[in-house]
Amino acid sequence: MHLNYDCNLKCSYCYQNVIAEKVVMNDKTEKDVINFIRKIVLDKNPEYIYLNFIGGEPTLHTDKMIRIMAACNKLNKSFYFSAVSNGTFGNIKKIEELLHLGLNDYFITLDGAQKDHDKYRVYESGMGSFSTIIRNLKRIQEKFPEIKIKLNSNLNDDNKNHVTELLDVLEEKEIKYPLVFSKVISTANGKFDKTIEDNDSFWYIAHKQAIHRGYKFKPYGREINLACMMKQTNCYIIGADGFLFSCIEAVGMNEFRQAHINDYGSAMFEIIRSQAQNIGYAYDTCASCTFLPNCDGGCYYKRSHDDFKCPKTDFKNNGLMIIKEIFEVKS
Template sequence: MKLSRYLKTFPSPDRPGHVLLYSTMRGSVAAISAETLAALQAGDVPAEGCEALARLGMLVEDPDAEKEQMRGLIARANAETRDFKVSVVLNLDCNLDCGYCFEGEFRCGHYMSEATADLLVETLVQKRMAQGWDVTVSFYGGEPLLSLDLILRISQRLHAAAQSHGVRYAFTLVTNGTLLDRNTALQLIPLGLQGAKFTLDGPQEIHDVQRPYASGAGSFDVVARNLAQVCNLISIQLGANFKRENYREFPRLLDQLPLYGITPDKLAVMMFTPVVSTGGCSDFNSGCAMSEEPWLLEAVPFLREATLARGYRAPTLKPSACVVELDSTLVIDCTGKFYKCPAFMGWEELSVGSLTEGLRDFRVSNGIGNWQIDACLECSYLPLCFGGCRLVTKLQGKPLSEVDCRRKFYDATLEQTVLQNLTYLAPRKKVAAQTAPAQAAVPSY
């Protein structure tokens, strides 16, 4: 057996003469002696620990076969899934006036019509539910709750259709949080509401500047109180969009949340996301549009550490690809046009069809499979990026056939992330208890 190519090695922080192995494919960690690592690199596999390392994806029979398996990973995932995830943009209107909103250039107050909503339901029922697919809708905007009537209209029909076809319908909201109070949540839960993404941009004085109402009034207190009302009813993701000049103040948000009763057990995840110029930093963003600017290489680990240290959950590292690669995801805007990424709205050349014409072939226009080159397939970071973010490539003026290489970013941050996981997410006694030189220390988390 040989070492996997999708493996990183870091010095053990508390065991001299030992190293940590981290599988970027499995998210698993093992502690072994430096002597054992040298033997493995030379092709000398010790009798002890081999089985454990193989189970954690760190030793493989054939690295070339592993490389080919990686080439087909997304295709296999696409073939196996039966859950269609669609982001539905109900309007291009909002009751807030966030200065960085990437939709600002084409926001026109447009709302999805009832006719388009009905065609959306018909399409999802005929093309997905009737074919045995579960359907999960993420209602998006603008502010989707300004279209509460359409959420009810769409969800009532999809909920009934799902029951008729023996499949599941669920929906989430990507909302600024000003309109999702307890009564609204209780109205929507019976129709399939499972979760919501709220946004609080740092401590109150920063949030109220970055995300004021259109009138100029601050919105922090309203959002925080609504979040406190619904966090026991549905799963909550809380996002916060930071900038270079203010990210060091953002941990104070985590100290303010408990004052509203929003303790770590009330949130599914806390996501700090950088504001990306001219696009990409929206309420929908989960951090995929990430640059390699020096300040970000410091800010991202800093905020993740602050999150975990206070007991909140941060996004975990796992194999992930740009959403355009996933056949089971789609964005439908308020006019019925199709896109593969919410940030692509407004770029006509990146539209991939519509409710009336159906889905067009987007393999070339969206750079599908741009990572299937030797430079990527042989990179230990491939499972974490699969070519990176198409938006970043677009904003750099490059064709989407080129990859958004994340090597510099992960070179600078991955070791810190792994050590944070060991400190906060995995019992440290599992690492200290290792005695055999090649035993696995910590399973994937």
């Protein structure tokens, strides 16, 4: 659920840079979202509902988060709340209030040690955000041990060889949260000039360095196509304007916009939603490829702006090697 497209940071590679109008969910759409969730609960009777808040920076609008969570909790279903945040939010009182409502899971980005992180993740003034994030992580770790945080490091051509420096900082600061890596990808409005080529073995090397420092990873844990939301009928990507989108990287783009949440239950809603299920593979050879379950025929978002390359070599050089490393360490 995108509460907003505005953010207090100006990250150079952010996929939401394609969104010109930084919409914030208004009060009417907020009520529509709550009603949409209520309809899904009544219609599908799910055992478990995972609700992730994202932006922009969702913690700029904690009052909206609080109202939505409070309404969800009244539905007497098992909700699991989480938030993707840049980590600059440090209001202890609000964090405690969110925790009381069930938000105990955050995904926070650190793009390396300070010299790397502060190149890309800066405030509008140009000041880096690293020191603020480290301070907030320390405070949350101390005051709220029940809050689960997963640290995310976006790797690019500049910082890919500095993973050990990030690991050193986390050890020095005694920050003990799990770590995952992500790949910076080009967006529809242009190629990020530090994007790493797919055949580079950086993905394996980064994981190997972290594994040997005690970090644990699931095999293919960050291969997003193993759980691509475009292919999941029970997954809904909600924009700040109340429209659904088929791809989280393409929120705000008309090509990926689906129906409005108020249309839920109509025949047109189901027809529009089903179109994403019928997207074909990138190549004729995909159907017989050993790695089809990992790639699902190629990322449609990348294909839409001619940025897709077959990841088979990348899987061999990185994914399989990571699995081997995991099992060698375990044995």
